[in-house]
Amino acid sequence: MYEPLTESATLAPGYAAAQHGPRPLTLFLDLVREQTEGDASRRASVLAGLRAYQEAERTPRPDDMPIVARAGRAVLRDYGGEGPPAVFVPSLINPPFILDLADGNSLLRWLSGQGVRPLLVDWGYPEDGGALDVAGHVAERLLPLIDQLGEPVHLVGYCLGGTMALGAAMHARIRSLTLIAAPWHFAGFGARARGEIAALWEAAKPMAELIGLVPMEVLQTGFWKLDPERTVAKYGRFGLLAPGSAEAQAFIALEDWANDGAPLTHxxxxxxxxxxxxxxxxxxxxxxxxxxxxxxxxxxxxxxxFVSLNDRIVPAASSPRLPNARTLGLGHVGMIVGSRAREQLWQPLAAMLSQAQQS
Structure with missing residues (x-):
C-alpha cells in the first residue's frame, strides 16, 4: 500500500489571475456590448452583477489533500476512504478542483464516505515549454502516476480527462472505467462548431507557437462563443442574489473555477x-x-x-458510446456540482465503483 509523500502539497501551483472576473475581461466586455445592444437597462444590470461578483467576499476553498504520487509536475491527491483506489482524471482545461469545488459540494469528499477511495490527478502547471501533447500527458504523466500505486485501480475521467482515461485504459491495470461527459467522436460537435473552433485556433496559433503554450483565455473565449447569451445573462441574475447567500456563494465558487486555469502546452x-x-x-x-x-x-x-443531453460543451453525439451508458438532463458542469448531481451522477457512480471492486 502506498503512503502520502512527505513533500509539501504546493507542488502544483495556484492558477488564479489577480482579477476576480471573466478572463479575458476586455473580450467579455465586448460580448456584453454585443448581447445588450439597444437595451441600456439590461446592460446596466449585467455590469452591476459583474461588479458584485468581482468584489464579493470569497469563502476559502477546502484545503488540498495529501500527495501520494507524482510524475513531473503532475501529482495524485488522496481523498481517503476505503477500498481500491479510484483515480479521477480531470480535463487539462480548467483546474481539477471542479471535482472538489466547495465544502458540501465535493464529489470526491462525498465518495470517500461511500466506500470509495478517490484520488485526484492534479496536472499542475506545464513545465516543459510545450513539448507534451495530450497522448504524452497520458503516457508520461497519468500512467506513471497509476503505476506508483502498485495495484489495479478504478479509472474515472471527466471531459477531456475521459478521453485521456480511455487512452490510459489500454495500458494500465484497471478494475473499471467510468467516463463523464467525455468527447471521443469529435465529428459529433457538428460542422459549424468545429469551423468556429478552427478559426479561433488559427488566430491563436502564432502566439501559441511563439510562447510554447495555449493560454487559458483562448480556450475560455471558445466556450463563451458556444452560448454567448447565457454567458452574459448569468451575471445579471447574480446581481439580484442576496450577498453572502448560499446561492451567491455557489455561483462565485463555480465562476472562480471557470475563470481559473493553467495554459495548455502548445x-x-x-x-x-x-x-x-x-x-x-x-x-x-x-x-x-x-x-x-x-x-x-x-x-x-x-x-x-454518463452522457448529458443538455451539454453545450461536449455534445452527446461526440460520446464514445460505451455499452453501459446513462443519459442525464444536466449540463456539462451541472452534472458534477449542480443541485441534482448527487441523485443523477454521484450515487450511480458510487454504486458502480462499489460493485466493480467486489466482483
Whole structure:
C-alpha cells in the first residue's frame, strides 16, 4: 500500500489571475456590448452583477489533500476512504478542483464516505515549454502516476480527462472505467462548431507557437462563443442574489473555477484543435498512446458512461458510446456540482465503483 509523500502539497501551483472576473475581461466586455445592444437597462444590470461578483467576499476553498504520487509536475491527491483506489482524471482545461469545488459540494469528499477511495490527478502547471501533447500527458504523466500505486485501480475521467482515461485504459491495470461527459467522436460537435473552433485556433496559433503554450483565455473565449447569451445573462441574475447567500456563494465558487486555469502546452493544444476536433482521430480509430491505437472495443473491464443531453460543451453525439451508458438532463458542469448531481451522477457512480471492486 502506498503512503502520502512527505513533500509539501504546493507542488502544483495556484492558477488564479489577480482579477476576480471573466478572463479575458476586455473580450467579455465586448460580448456584453454585443448581447445588450439597444437595451441600456439590461446592460446596466449585467455590469452591476459583474461588479458584485468581482468584489464579493470569497469563502476559502477546502484545503488540498495529501500527495501520494507524482510524475513531473503532475501529482495524485488522496481523498481517503476505503477500498481500491479510484483515480479521477480531470480535463487539462480548467483546474481539477471542479471535482472538489466547495465544502458540501465535493464529489470526491462525498465518495470517500461511500466506500470509495478517490484520488485526484492534479496536472499542475506545464513545465516543459510545450513539448507534451495530450497522448504524452497520458503516457508520461497519468500512467506513471497509476503505476506508483502498485495495484489495479478504478479509472474515472471527466471531459477531456475521459478521453485521456480511455487512452490510459489500454495500458494500465484497471478494475473499471467510468467516463463523464467525455468527447471521443469529435465529428459529433457538428460542422459549424468545429469551423468556429478552427478559426479561433488559427488566430491563436502564432502566439501559441511563439510562447510554447495555449493560454487559458483562448480556450475560455471558445466556450463563451458556444452560448454567448447565457454567458452574459448569468451575471445579471447574480446581481439580484442576496450577498453572502448560499446561492451567491455557489455561483462565485463555480465562476472562480471557470475563470481559473493553467495554459495548455502548445503540443497539447495543437493535438486537441488539429487532430481531435479538426481530424477526429479518436473517433476514426487513429489516436495512438504509447505507440498503440486506442480502441474502446478492446475494453474488457466493467464500464459506465454518463452522457448529458443538455451539454453545450461536449455534445452527446461526440460520446464514445460505451455499452453501459446513462443519459442525464444536466449540463456539462451541472452534472458534477449542480443541485441534482448527487441523485443523477454521484450515487450511480458510487454504486458502480462499489460493485466493480467486489466482483
Amino acid at each position: 503540443a497539447a493544444g495543437r493535438e486537441l484543435f488539429d487532430d481531435f476536433i479538426g481530424g477526429d482521430v479518436t473517433g476514426g480509430g487513429r489516436w495512438r498512446v504509447g505507440g498503440e491505437a486506442v480502441d474502446p472495443a478492446r475494453l474488457r473491464v466493467p464500464t459506465l458512461e
